[in-house]
Amino acid sequence: MGEKEGEERIGVFVCRCGVNIGGVVDCDDVARYAATLPGVVCTSVNKFTCSDSGQADIQEHIRRYNLNRVVVAACTPKTHEPTFRVCCEEAGLNQYLLEFVNIRDQCSWMHIWDAEGATKKAKDLVRMGVYRAKLLEPLEESEVAVNPNVVVIGAGVAGMQAAMDLGDMGFHVYLVEKEPSIGGRMARFDKVFPTNDCSICILGPKMVEVARNENIEIMSYSEVVEVAGFVGNFEVTIEHKPRYIDMDKCNGCAQCAEKCPVEVPYDFNEGFGTRGAAYVPFPQAVPLRAVIDLENCLRSEGKECKACIKACDRDAIDFSQMKRYSKVKAGVIIVAPGSVTYDPEQRNDYGYGIYDNVITTMEFERLLNAAGPTEGHVIRPSDCKEPMRLGFINCVGSRDVKTNVHCSGGVCCMFNMKNAILLKEKRPEISCYLFYMDIRAPFRGYEEFYTRAREIGIRFIRGLPSEVIELENGNLVIRVEDTLKGEVRNIEVDLVVLGTGIVPHKDIEKISKMLKIPRAADGLLMEAHPKLGPVDTVLGGVFVAGSVSGPKDIPFAVAQGSGAASRAARLLVVGKTKIEGITAASDESCIGCGLCVDVCPYGAITLDEKENRVMIVEAICKGCGTCAATCPVGAMEQRHFKNKQVEAQVKNLFAFT
Amino acid sequence: MEFEPKIVVFCCNWCSYAGADLAGVSRYQYPPGVRIVRVMCSGRVDPVFIFDAFENGADGVIVTGCHPGDCHYVSGNLKAEQRVGNTRKALEYLGLGAERLRLEWISASEGMKFAEVMQEFTEKIKELGPSPLKSRFK
Numbered sequence: 001m002g003e004k005e006g007e008e009r010i011g012v013f014v015c016r017c018g019v020n021i022g023g024v025v026d027c028d029d030v031a032r033y034a035a036t037l038p039g040v041v042c043t044s045v046n047k048f049t050c051s052d053s054g055q056a057d058i059q060e061h062i063r064r065y066n067l068n069r070v071v072v073a074a075c076t077p078k079t080h081e082p083t084f085r086v087c088c089e090e091a092g093l094n095q096y097l098l099e100f101v102n103i104r105d106q107c108s109w110m111h112i113w114d115a116e117g118a119t120k121k122a123k124d125l126v127r128m129g130v131y132r133a134k135l136l137e138p139l140e141e142s143e144v145a146v147n148p149n150v151v152v153i154g155a156g157v158a159g160m161q162a163a164m165d166l167g168d169m170g171f172h173v174y175l176v177e178k179e180p181s182i183g184g185r186m187a188r189f190d191k192v193f194p195t196n197d198c199s200i201c202i203l204g205p206k207m208v209e210v211a212r213n214e215n216i217e218i219m220s221y222s223e224v225v226e227v228a229g230f231v232g233n234f235e236v237t238i239e240h241k242p243r244y245i246d247m248d249k250c251n252g253c254a255q256c257a258e259k260c261p262v263e264v265p266y267d268f269n270e271g272f273g274t275r276g277a278a279y280v281p282f283p284q285a286v287p288l289r290a291v292i293d294l295e296n297c298l299r300s301e302g303k304e305c306k307a308c309i310k311a312c313d314r315d316a317i318d319f320s321q322m323k324r325y326s327k328v329k330a331g332v333i334i335v336a337p338g339s340v341t342y343d344p345e346q347r348n349d350y351g352y353g354i355y356d357n358v359i360t361t362m363e364f365e366r367l368l369n370a371a372g373p374t375e376g377h378v379i380r381p382s383d384c385k386e387p388m389r390l391g392f393i394n395c396v397g398s399r400d401v402k403t404n405v406h407c408s409g410g411v412c413c414m415f416n417m418k419n420a421i422l423l424k425e426k427r428p429e430i431s432c433y434l435f436y437m438d439i440r441a442p443f444r445g446y447e448e449f450y451t452r453a454r455e456i457g458i459r460f461i462r463g464l465p466s467e468v469i470e471l472e473n474g475n476l477v478i479r480v481e482d483t484l485k486g487e488v489r490n491i492e493v494d495l496v497v498l499g500t501g502i503v504p505h506k507d508i509e510k511i512s513k514m515l516k517i518p519r520a521a522d523g524l525l526m527e528a529h530p531k532l533g534p535v536d537t538v539l540g541g542v543f544v545a546g547s548v549s550g551p552k553d554i555p556f557a558v559a560q561g562s563g564a565a566s567r568a569a570r571l572l573v574v575g576k577t578k579i580e581g582i583t584a585a586s587d588e589s590c591i592g593c594g595l596c597v598d599v600c601p602y603g604a605i606t607l608d609e610k611e612n613r614v615m616i617v618e619a620i621c622k623g624c625g626t627c628a629a630t631c632p633v634g635a636m637e638q639r640h641f642k643n644k645q646v647e648a649q650v651k652n653l654f655a656f657t
Numbered sequence: 658m659e660f661e662p663k664i665v666v667f668c669c670n671w672c673s674y675a676g677a678d679l680a681g682v683s684r685y686q687y688p689p690g691v692r693i694v695r696v697m698c699s700g701r702v703d704p705v706f707i708f709d710a711f712e713n714g715a716d717g718v719i720v721t722g723c724h725p726g727d728c729h730y731v732s733g734n735l736k737a738e739q740r741v742g743n744t745r746k747a748l749e750y751l752g753l754g755a756e757r758l759r760l761e762w763i764s765a766s767e768g769m770k771f772a773e774v775m776q777e778f779t780e781k782i783k784e785l786g787p788s789p790l791k792s793r794f795k
């Protein structure tokens with residue numbers, strides 16, 4: 001081991017990660033090998049390097065051996081690099097002098113059955129890390145101010161909660177909702193499990209509270225269309241769709257809606273009943289204002305209808321409104337646009353879309369709702385008769401290799417079960433069958449709810465129906481293998497209700513691309529860490545809440561709304577944040593060719609024609625390094641990923657294999 | 658001894674590196690001849706790094722990045738695509754063969770795809786045999 005003054009003094013810390021690494025890789029052998037590498041002055045093997053004692057061990061070694069480079073061979077930098085960076089800083093070592101080598105996720109877990117191969121690979125990876133570490137340079141992080149405004153995308157229950165929490169803390173919140181009213185899905189529910197309390201009765205006051213909060217600016221019927229900037233300094237472009245209503249004059253009396261001659265399926269009632277082209281979204285809407293859907297208005301067909309204008313005694317109808325855009329500045333963004341339920345029409349699951357009497361549980365919810373199209377009387381669509389036998393089928397469009405393999409996390413088990421309970425409690429003489437593969441009832445009161453369902457006489461049949469056949473009278477026969485009885489059954493019912501799974505919103509792709517948040521296998525947005533960063537994203541200053549990052553029931557969505565608000569508040573309260581030091585830098589060997597100017601996606605590089613060299617605006621540079629790869633003379637570099645630093649790794653790739 | 662191909666994978670920090678991690682977390686196995694070099698963006702991969710890898714014993718190189726449209730840095734992956742295309746031509750011209758260099762889009766949720774690509778590429782390189790550069794440098 002070399003000990004000369006002024007040279008690199010590297011310490012290598014190999015982590016066993018319990019048995020995660022140690023069970024496959026011979027960590028002691030890796031450490032012994034590391035000790036033979038140039039510049040390495042000490043090595044240490046820990047059971048858990050990230051633990052308090054493991055970190056203390058690193059700090060102790062930094063002091064005792066006067067280390068000026070640290071190599072940690074452990075898990076993944078994606079989760080643990082920040083931990084060890086802080087550990088180094090605390091011991092007086094610049095955090096960028098840490099090199100992180102992944103010998104778990106990409107070695108021991110990868111080659112479980114090949115201990116020898118994994119150990120050899122671990123040695124290679126450590127060697128690559130040591131050679132790179134020798135060339136690392138200290139970097140300073142720049143500090144930026146955090147704008148105290150917040151943009152919340154989506155005003156469902158999660159977004160509302162986040163907005164309220166931050167508004168109450170005194171931060172200005174732009175609550176952007178695509179629909180004409182806030183409230184989201186929860187506003188459409190009749191009752192909510194497992195307590196069966198009236199959904200709008202608990203949500204309505206919350207919606208009013210949001211509107212009253214002086215720090216919340218509701219932007220309904222609006223969408224975020226562009227996001228520029230970075231943590232603390234986002235510039236968000238919002239598109240405001242024309243409502244054709246003067247918001248100051250309208251009082252939501254719905255006179256215009258009554259007089260509107262147009263009839264279109266009422267979306268709020270899942271297509272049951274109709275609404276006019278001029279309409280008030282629903283009685284508890286916030287803001288309680290009318291909206292005119294010009295697409296369905298007679299005026300869009302060139303007809304001179306003035307029914308709404310005549311009906312409005314406040315002169316609030318204004319057809320001259322145009323789509324407009326506004327730009328707001330915000331320090332953080334909370335993304336809570338929710339998700340949708342699977343549409344069984346696309347595959348005509350169980351005859352949905354063909355047979356009148358096959359409906360979704362969301363449609364059934366509206367039928368049950370006292371404020372719904374039938375004022376709470378359940379009827380079947382084909383003949384408006386009250387159904388006496390119902391079949392509820394779970395897992396339609398979820399846990400299915402043909403549509404969506406993911407489970408909706410128990411939400412639709414509970415949802416469909418709740419609807420069956422509501423009906424059965426109202427009319428005990430009605431027969432309810434519930435077809436399921438497994439019942440997932442995981443949280444407080446849920447299992448009791450399931451027990452209650454069985455006690456009141458809902459018949460649970462374990463088996464996924466193979467088909468539903470329509471009879472001439474509109475009745476339906478559900479064909480199913482009852483896997484508990486071990487027999488095939490044909491059960492005749494009057495109405496079939498499909499428990500549809502939770503799937504991504506059609507806008508999710510747009511949102512994911514606009515914000516650069518990756519999507520998980522289920523198509524929903526991906527959180528920074530599934531366990532420890534459930535509302536963070538990989539982007540600084542951008543948080544997720546609610547079912548946009550996985551199926552969630554109401555308490556879970558509310559908790560996430562509050563969680564995202566508190567994570568966001570960390571930045572807002574402090575008012576400043578640090579930006580990574582990994583940016584581009586060019587030196588005097590620049591020949592002013594300007595190739596890097598063209599490839600920079602952010603316009604952070606400009607060509608100074610007088611000096612014949614390029615200039616970098618570091619505050620705009622995000623540190624991708626594309627410019628460095630483009631530079632034909634090696635004048636442009638990416639800090640922390642300099643050519644020589646990456647090459648040092650590449651040149652030391654293979655020694656043992 | 659059976660030929661065990663040496664593969665170098667350049668992974669972008671945001672999608673592919675996380676995809677490689679997910680392969681590990683999910684325990685999808687692939688051959689230990691694979692070495693990952695992390696860069697912030699696939700757009701950072703200088704063709705020089707690729708040549709360096711071949712010079713230093715690689716039998717195959719894969720550059721991986723976010724799917725088009727998903728790049729954390731807007732368009733770095735598209736720059737990578739152009740460069741890899743050009744570098745493949747150069748490799749063909751040099752006699753190494755274009756098929757020893759590949760570009761793959763692997764997202765943070767595609768752990769299985771990561772493992773499959775590594776398996777499949779390793780098999781492909783086994784068929785091609787060791788890099789012809791190796792005998793020159795030894």
